[in-house]
Amino acid sequence: MINWLYIALQAIINGLLTGALYAIIGMGMALIFGVMRIVNFAHGAFLMMGMYATYVVFQATGISPYYQFPLAGALLFLVGYATYMGLLRPIRGQVDFMVILLTMGLALILVDGAQLVFGADYHQINIPLLSKNIHIGPQISINAPWLVAFAIAAVLACALYWVVTQTMFGRAARAIAQNPYAAPLMGINVNRVQAVSFGIGSAAAGIAGSLLLPVFYLFPEVGNQFKLKSFVMVVLGGMGSIQGAAIAGLVLGVVESLTSLYWGNEWALAVDFVLFILVLSLKPSGIFGSQRA
Amino acid sequence: MKNWQALVAAVFLFAALFVPLLVPTDYILQILFRVFLFAALGLAWNLVGGYAGQLSLGHAAYFGVGAYGLALFSKLGISPWISVFFGIVLAVICAAMIGTISFRLRGPYFALCTIAFAEVLRLVAKNLPNVTGGDVGAQVPALFTHSATRSFYWAGVLLTAFAFALTAWIERSRFGYYLMAIREDQDTALSVGVNAARCKLWALLISAAITGFGGALYASMFLFIVPDQVLAMDISTEIAIVAMLGGAGTLLGPLLGSVILESSAEIFKTVFKEAHLLIYGVLIVVVVLFMPEGVVGTLTSKLGRFKKAPLAPFAAPAPVAAQEETSRAALNE
Amino acid sequence: MSLLEVKGISKRFGGLKAINDVSFAVKPGEVTFIVGPNGAGKTTLFNLITGVFHPDSGSIHFAGRDISHLTPNEAAQIGIGRTFQIVKPLRNLTVLENVMLGAFLRTSSRAKAEQEATKVLRFLEMEKIMHLPARGMGLPVLKRLEIARALATQPKLILLDEVVAGLPTSEAIKLAMLLKRLPEWGISTIGGIEHVMQVVMRVADRVIVLDHGTLIAEGEPKDVVHRPEVIEAYLGSKYKEIAL
Numbered sequence: 001m002i003n004w005l006y007i008a009l010q011a012i013i014n015g016l017l018t019g020a021l022y023a024i025i026g027m028g029m030a031l032i033f034g035v036m037r038i039v040n041f042a043h044g045a046f047l048m049m050g051m052y053a054t055y056v057v058f059q060a061t062g063i064s065p066y067y068q069f070p071l072a073g074a075l076l077f078l079v080g081y082a083t084y085m086g087l088l089r090p091i092r093g094q095v096d097f098m099v100i101l102l103t104m105g106l107a108l109i110l111v112d113g114a115q116l117v118f119g120a121d122y123h124q125i126n127i128p129l130l131s132k133n134i135h136i137g138p139q140i141s142i143n144a145p146w147l148v149a150f151a152i153a154a155v156l157a158c159a160l161y162w163v164v165t166q167t168m169f170g171r172a173a174r175a176i177a178q179n180p181y182a183a184p185l186m187g188i189n190v191n192r193v194q195a196v197s198f199g200i201g202s203a204a205a206g207i208a209g210s211l212l213l214p215v216f217y218l219f220p221e222v223g224n225q226f227k228l229k230s231f232v233m234v235v236l237g238g239m240g241s242i243q244g245a246a247i248a249g250l251v252l253g254v255v256e257s258l259t260s261l262y263w264g265n266e267w268a269l270a271v272d273f274v275l276f277i278l279v280l281s282l283k284p285s286g287i288f289g290s291q292r293a
Numbered sequence: 294m295k296n297w298q299a300l301v302a303a304v305f306l307f308a309a310l311f312v313p314l315l316v317p318t319d320y321i322l323q324i325l326f327r328v329f330l331f332a333a334l335g336l337a338w339n340l341v342g343g344y345a346g347q348l349s350l351g352h353a354a355y356f357g358v359g360a361y362g363l364a365l366f367s368k369l370g371i372s373p374w375i376s377v378f379f380g381i382v383l384a385v386i387c388a389a390m391i392g393t394i395s396f397r398l399r400g401p402y403f404a405l406c407t408i409a410f411a412e413v414l415r416l417v418a419k420n421l422p423n424v425t426g427g428d429v430g431a432q433v434p435a436l437f438t439h440s441a442t443r444s445f446y447w448a449g450v451l452l453t454a455f456a457f458a459l460t461a462w463i464e465r466s467r468f469g470y471y472l473m474a475i476r477e478d479q480d481t482a483l484s485v486g487v488n489a490a491r492c493k494l495w496a497l498l499i500s501a502a503i504t505g506f507g508g509a510l511y512a513s514m515f516l517f518i519v520p521d522q523v524l525a526m527d528i529s530t531e532i533a534i535v536a537m538l539g540g541a542g543t544l545l546g547p548l549l550g551s552v553i554l555e556s557s558a559e560i561f562k563t564v565f566k567e568a569h570l571l572i573y574g575v576l577i578v579v580v581v582l583f584m585p586e587g588v589v590g591t592l593t594s595k596l597g598r599f600k601k602a603p604l605a606p607f608a609a610p611a612p613v614a615a616q617e618e619t620s621r622a623a624l625n626e
Numbered sequence: 627m628s629l630l631e632v633k634g635i636s637k638r639f640g641g642l643k644a645i646n647d648v649s650f651a652v653k654p655g656e657v658t659f660i661v662g663p664n665g666a667g668k669t670t671l672f673n674l675i676t677g678v679f680h681p682d683s684g685s686i687h688f689a690g691r692d693i694s695h696l697t698p699n700e701a702a703q704i705g706i707g708r709t710f711q712i713v714k715p716l717r718n719l720t721v722l723e724n725v726m727l728g729a730f731l732r733t734s735s736r737a738k739a740e741q742e743a744t745k746v747l748r749f750l751e752m753e754k755i756m757h758l759p760a761r762g763m764g765l766p767v768l769k770r771l772e773i774a775r776a777l778a779t780q781p782k783l784i785l786l787d788e789v790v791a792g793l794p795t796s797e798a799i800k801l802a803m804l805l806k807r808l809p810e811w812g813i814s815t816i817g818g819i820e821h822v823m824q825v826v827m828r829v830a831d832r833v834i835v836l837d838h839g840t841l842i843a844e845g846e847p848k849d850v851v852h853r854p855e856v857i858e859a860y861l862g863s864k865y866k867e868i869a870l
Contacts, residue, residue, distance in 0.1 A: 039401045087578065094585045096400055097348045097537055102581040104530060108574030116568055228412065231405050270416035273409040280406050281394050467730045467739070474716060474727050481714040484676065485779050486702030486731040 006139035011261040012254050017146040019253020020153035021208050025226050026233030026245035026252075027160055028204025034177045034240020035197040037096075038088065041103040043205050043230055044223025045110035046076050050206025051222060052114055054213050055123060064127055065213045066148050072210035073203040080202025084195040107227075115220040123218040130214060149211040156207065157246050160200070164242055173197050177240060205230075225269065232276045238286020248287070298545040298589070299461055305548070306454045310447065319442045326442070326514065328555040329449035330507055335535035335547025336456035337503035340496045342533060343541035344469060346476025347396065347493060351407030352504055352532050354391065354414050355384040357524035359505025360512035361418065364431040373434040377509045384505030385498050387414075392497040396490060408526065415524035430519040433512040445514050452510070453548065456503050461544055472496055476542070504532075538580050540587030549588055627690075629654045629814050630675070630783055635684030635694075637674060644670045646839040647684070652783070655809040658816045659826045659847075662836035663860055669711060671836070672785045676708050677701040689782070702731060707781030709772035711788040717761040721752060724760050724771055728778030739778075746777045750804065766797050773805075777813075784808065786817040790825055798822055802829045823851070835859065 025047060032040050050072035054065045083106065091098055132144035164170035172193045176183040184190045208226070216222065233252060237244025255275065256268040279287060309329070316322060334356070341347050362380020367373050395406040418425045425431055437444035463469040471492045474482040479489050512518045531554075539550020557576060561569035584591040628651035637645040644667050652658050660668050673679045675686060677696035686694045688704065696704075707728075716724050725743035726736075733739055747753050750770045755763075760771065769789060776784055786805070790798035802825040808815050817829075826833060826847055833850045835843040837859035843850045850856060 033401075037401065039405065087582070090582060091585055094581075096404075097342070097533075097541070098581050098585050100348070100350075100401075100404070101534065101537055102578055104534075105574045105577030105581065108577065109571050110574075112568065112571035112574065116571065228408070231408070235402070235405060264420075266416070266420040270413055270420070273413045273416070276409045277394065277406065277413070280398060280402060280409075284398060284402065465736065467734045467736070470723075470727060470730060473719075477716040477718065478714045480698075481710070481716065481775075482727070483698040484702055484708050484710070485728045485775060486699050487727075488699050 003139075007261070008258070010140050011257045013140065013142060014146075015254035015257030016250055017142070017150045017253070018257065019250035020150040020157075021211060021249075022226075022229060022233065022252050023157055023246040023249030024153050024204050024208045024211075025230045026237065026249045027157060027242050028201035028208075029230035030201075030234045030237055030240050030242050030245035031160075031164070031173070031197050031204070032201035033234050034242070035173045036088075036176075036194050037240075038103070038198075039100050039231065040198075040201070041100055041227065042083070042107040042110065043202075044225070044227030045107040046079065046202045046205040046223070047209040047212075047226050048114060048220065048223035049079065049110060050076050050209030051213050051216075051218050052118060052209075053206070054210040055125065055218055058125055058213070064129070065125075065210050066129075066145075066152065069152065069207050069210035072206040076206025077199040077203040079206075081195050081199035083202070084198035085191075088198070089191060089195070107223075111220050111223070118220070120220060124216075125213055127214050143215070145214045149215070152211060153208075156204070160204070161242060161246075163200075169193065169196065228269075229272060232272050235276055235284075236279050236287050241286065244286055251287075298543065302457055302545055302548055306450060306457065309450045313443045313446055322442045322446045323514075324555070324559050326446045326449045328551050329446070329453045330511060331531065331535050331555055332548045332551035333449065333453040333456045334504055334507045334532045335539065335551050336453065336460055337500045337507070338532045339460065339536045339541060339543075339547050340463065340472070340500045341493070343536060343543070343546070344464070344472040344476065345493050345496045346472075346542075347497075348400075348404045348533070349395075349407045349497075349500075350404045350526070350529050350533055351391070351409070351411035352500070353524050353526060353528035354387055354407075354411040355501040355504040356508035356511070356528055356532075357411075357414060357418070357520070358384040358387050359508030360433070360518050360523040361425060361431065362505070363436075363509040363512055364433045364518060365425065367434045368431075373436050373513070376434070377436070377506065380509050381502050381505040384501045384508070388497045388501030389494065392494045396493045396497075408529070411524065411526065411529055415520050418520035418524055425520070428519060428521070430517050433516050433518055435516060436510070436513040441514075445510060448510055452503070452507060457544070457548065459499070459503075464544060468492065468495070473542075534577065538577065538584075538587055540589030540591075543587065543589040543593070546587050546589040553588065627654075628652060628687075629689060630816075631687040632671075632675070633685050633687070635674060635681040635686060637670060637679060637682050644839050645674065645681070648836070648839070648841045649684075650834050650841065650844060652814055652816060654782075654814050655812070656814050656831045657806065657809060657829055658814070658832045658834060659830040660816060660834045660836060661823075661826060665838070666836040666859075667839040668836060669787055670839075672708060672787050675701070675785060676706055702779055702781075705780070705782035706785065707776035707779050707783070708785040709769075709776050709787055709789060711791065713765070713768040713772050715760040715763070715768050715771055717759070719760055720757050721760055721763070721767075721771060722747065722756040725774045725778045728775040731779045742780075743774075743778050746774045749777070750774050765792055766794075766801075769793060770801065781813060783814045783816065786815065789817055790822050795822070795824070798825055799828070805829060827851070 029040065029043050032038055053072045053075050054068060057063060057068050057071060058065065087102060087106065088099065091102060129144045129148065134142045134144060134147060164173065172188045175186060175188060176190055176193055229252060233245045233248040234240065236248035236251065252272060255271055259268045259271045312325065313322060338349065338352055341349050359380045362383045363373065363376045366376035366379045371379065391407065391410045395403055398406055419428055421427065422429065435441065471482065471487045474487060475489050475492060482489055508523060512523060535550040535554050536547045538554060539548065540546025558573055561572045565572050586594060630652040633649050634647050635645055636643065636647055648671065660671065662668055674681055677698045677700060680695050685692055688706065693701065716727065722740065722743055725746055726739045729739035729742040744756065747756055750773060752770055752774065755767065773786065773789065790801055793801065805815060806829045830847050833845065833847045834841060835850060835856050842855045842859060843853050
C-alpha cells in the first residue's frame with residue numbers, strides 16, 4: 001500500500017521540477033508587475049522567442065541549451081528594454097487597458113511573426129541528456145534534463161533575489177514599486193530603472209523558454225499557457241513579490257502534478273485558475289503577501 | 294452633446310438594413326454579420342468596460358454560455374428560440390456569480406479575475422464531453438431556415454441597434470451617471486450615495502444578456518461549436534479591442550471599432566494571407582500609440598468638443614493605497 | 627436630542643491606535659469643528675462616521691440609529707454628506723454635472739437633479755461657471771465644488787474635511803461665512819481644520835480637540851483655545867505657560 005506514497009512523491013518531485021521553471025517565469029512577471037503595475041500580455045511571446053532563439057543556435061552549433069541559455073537571456077533583455085523604451089514609456093500616462101492592449105498587440109506580432117519565419121509545425125530537439133534518468137531508490141526516478149533545469153533555475157532565482165534586495169538597482173526598483181511619485185524625487189532615474197526591470201523580467205521569460213526547449217514541444221503559441229500561469233503566480237505570490245511568485249511557481253507545479261495524477265491532465269490548468277480565483281476572493285494580497293501594499 | 298453620434302449611428306444602422314438587397318453574395322453578408330455582431334458585443338462590453346471603467350477580459354464566458362445554452366437546451370427538446378432565452382438567463386446567472394466576486398477587486402486584478410473565470414468555463418466545457426460534447430463539439434440548431442445568411446445579418450443589425458439604443462438611454466440616465474462616476478472615482482461616488490457594487494453588477498448583467506444573445510446567434514450561424522472557439526480568450530480580447538480601439542465609454546466607439554477592425558481583419562486575410570495576424574497586431578499597436586483614447590475619443594478631442602465620456606487616464610500604478618487602510622490595496626468594498 | 631452621538635469609539639491599524647476612546651455629540655443646527663495637529667486622527671474619525679472604516683469598539687448613532695457598521699453609500703443615503711481633504715472632482719464633467727451627481731441621490735429625474743444642483747451652486751456663488759468643465763479649475767473652485775456636491779445630497783449632517791486648507795486666507799474666510807449659513811438650511815456642520823484658527827473662531831459653535839487619537843478638550847472656541855493641554859498639543863510642553 002505504500003506504493004501510493006511513492007507515486008504521490010514522484011508526482012510531487014516532478015511538480016517541483018516543473019515548478020522551478022514556472023518560478024522563473026513568474027518572478028520575471030512579478031518584477032515587471034511590481035515595479036510598473038503592467039500586466040505584460042507579451043510575456044509568453046517572450047518565452048517563445050527565447051525558445052526559438054535557443055533552437056536556432058542549437059541547430060546551427062549543437063550547443064546544449066543548458067550552456068547557451070544566457071544568450072536567450074541577453075536577447076530578451078534587449079527586446080524587453082527596447083519594448084519598454086519604445087512602446088510602453090510613451091503611453092505610460094494612459095489608461096491601464098491601453099497598456100495591456102499594446103502588449104497584446106505586441107504578442108500578436110511576435111507570435112505570428114514566429115509562425116511566418118518558422119512555420120506552424122512543432123519542433124523539438126534531442127540531446128543526449130534526455131535519455132539519462134537519475135534513480136532514487138527503486139520507485140523514484142528523475143529525468144536528468146529537468147534536474148539540470150531545476151538547478152539552473154534555482155541559481156537564477158537566488159541571483160534575481162539578490163539583485164532585487166542587495167543592489168542599488170534593486171533598491172531603486174523597490175522604491176518605485178512602493179511609491180512611484182516619491183521615487184524620482186529621490187534621484188532615481190525612473191525610466192531607466194523601469195526599462196531595466198522590464199528587460200530583466202523579459203530575460204527571465206526568455207531563459208525559461210530556453211531551459212524548456214529540451215523537454216517541451218516548440219511551436220509559435222507555446223507561450224500562451226505560460227503567460228496565463230505567470231498571472232496566477234503573481235497574484236498567488238502577492239502584489240508583485242518576487243519571492244512570493246517563486247514559491248507560487250513551485251506550488252503551482254506541485255498542484256498541477258498532483259491534479260494530473262488523480263484527476264487527469266485536462267484538469268491541471270483548470271485547477272490553476274480555481275486556485276487563482278480562490279486567492280483573489282479570500283486573500284487578495286496573495287498567499288505570501290502581507291497586509292501591506 | 295452626444296447627438297451627432299446618435300444621429301450618425303441611427304442613419305448608419307437604418308441604411309445597413311438595406312444592404313442585403315444590394316449585396317448578392319453570402320460571403321460578404323457573413324463578414325458584415327460579423328461586423329455587426331462584434332459591434333453589438335462591443336457595445337455590450339462598453340457598459341462595463343467603458344462607462345463603468347471595469348476592464349473585463351472574460352466576456353467570452355457569457356458569449357460561450359449563450360452559445361452552449363442554445364445547443365444544450367435544444368438537445369433536451371426545447372425549441373430553438375426558447376433555448377436562446379434560457380441561454381441568456383444562464384449567461385446572466387454566470388454574470389451574477391462572476392461579478393459578485395470580481396467586482397471586489399480593482400484594476401488589473403479585476404481583469405485577471407475575469408480571465409480566470411472564462412478560462413475555467415472553457416476548461417469545464419472541454420473536460421465534460423458527456424454534457425457539452427467536449428472538444429468534439431456540440432450541434433446547434435438553426436434559428437433561421439429561410440434565407441439564413443440574410444436573416445442572421447438582419448438579426449445582427451437589430452441586435453446592434455438595440456444595444457445602441459440601450460446604451461444611449463443609459464448614458465442619459467442616472468444609472469449612466471453613476472457608472473461614469475464609479476469609473477472616475479469610486480470613493481467619491483460612494484460618498485454621494487452611489488451603491489457602486491450594485492451598479493457595476495447591473496451593468497454586467499445587462500452586458501452579459503446581450504453578449505449571451507450574440508453568442509447564440511453566432512453559434513446558430515455555424516451550426517456547430519467547440520469550447521476553444523466560443524469560450525476562448527480570443528473572443529474576450531476581440532470584444533474588448535473593438536470597444537477600446539473604437540473608443541471605450543463613447544456611444545459610437547464600439548460601432549466604429551468593429552467596422553474598422555473586423556473589415557481590416559478580413560482585408561488582411563486576403564491581402565496578407567499568413568501574415569494577417571501580424572498586421573492586425575501592428576494595427577493595434579499603432580492605434581494605441583497614436584490614438585490612446587480610441588478613434589472616437591481622439592476625434593472628439595481634436596474637434597475641441599468637450600466630452601464627458603472618454604476614459605481619463607488612471608494615475609499610473611493602481612492601488613497606491615492612500616493614508617491608512619493599506620490592506621485594501623487590491624480589495625475594495 | 628443629539629443628531630450625532632459618538633460613544634467611546636476606538637480604532638487601531640496594526641500597531642497604531644488611531645482613535646482612542648473618543649466620545650462627543652453634535653446637536654442639530656450646530657457648527658462643530660474638530661481641530662488638532664496633523665495625524666491627530668480627524669480624517670480617521672470622519673471615515674469612521676461615514677462608514678469607510680468601522681470602529682473596533684464603541685458605537686456611533688445618527689438620529690437615534692446605530693450606524694457603526696454602515697457602508698459609505700448608506701451613510702450618504704441616510705443624510706451624512708462629506709467632502710474629502712484631497713479634492714476629487716469628476717474631471718470629465720462640468721461643474722454642474724459634478725454637483726448633479728450628488729443631487730441624483732434624491733431624485734432620478736435629470737431635470738430635477740439639474741434644478742437642485744443649480745440651487746446649490748447659486749448658494750455657493752458659482753453659477754457663472756456652472757457649465758465649464760471641472761478639469762483645470764483652481765483649488766478654491768474645486769473646494770467649493772466638493773461642498774456643493776455634498777450639499778446636493780440634502781444631508782442633515784455634513785462633514786467637511788480640511789475644507790479651507792490650501793486656500794488664501796481671504797478666500798477661506800469668505801467660504802467660512804458661507805458655511806455659517808448652513809444651519810439655516812437645517813444642516814449641522816462638522817469641519818476638521820487644523821491650523822486656520824481664524825475660521826474656527828468665527829464660525830464654530832463648539833470645538834473638539836483631538837491629539838493622537840484622544841479627545842483632549844471640548845467646548846466653546848474661545849475657552850478651548852486657551853487651555854494648556856491644547857497649546858501643549860500644538861506647540862509642545864515648552865509653551866504650556868502661554869496658556870495662563
